[in-house]
Amino acid sequence: MICPYCGFNQNNVLESREAEDGKATRRRRVCEKCGKRFTTYERVGSIDLRVIKKDGRNEDFDHKKLARGITKACWKRPVNQDQINEVVEEIEMKLLNRKKIKVPSKDIGVMVMNRLKKLDEIAYLRFASVYLDIQKLEDFEKILADAKSNKS
Helix, strand or coil, X not given: CCCCCCCCCCEEEEEEEEEHHHCEEEEEEEXXXXXXXXXXXXXXXXXXXXXXXXXXXXXXXXXXXXXHHHHXXXXXXXXXXXXXXXXXXXXXXXXXXXCCCEEEHHXXXXXXXXXXXXXXXXXXXXXXXXXXXXXXXHHHHHHHHHHHHHHC
């Protein structure tokens, strides 16, 4: 590990502990050259999950991209970051538990919409309007009608 202050690559670990609910290891380190302390986090590198986009391209699953999309839909809504993280982790776990490592983006979008429908109706409508590429008022009315019918 390279010291972020002086660039020296020799340091000692002072303390290690579990972080992010066991998904990471937090280490406090001290540089042997400059003596400054810094923190590092160790996480699992990458998961073997590919997303098949609408146009046929494949790209790596991006946890942060999914979280950003859900966060935008929940903007100024009574949904906190912990709830958003819970949704993202739930979806990610469902995807990882599938037998196939290639997942159509459509499946992820449907999972998000189903989860947001339960969490916050307005966030659901926001996400659905972007995800389904709503262009006309009639299409938006169909989504709204669907949300209303599922509520009763």
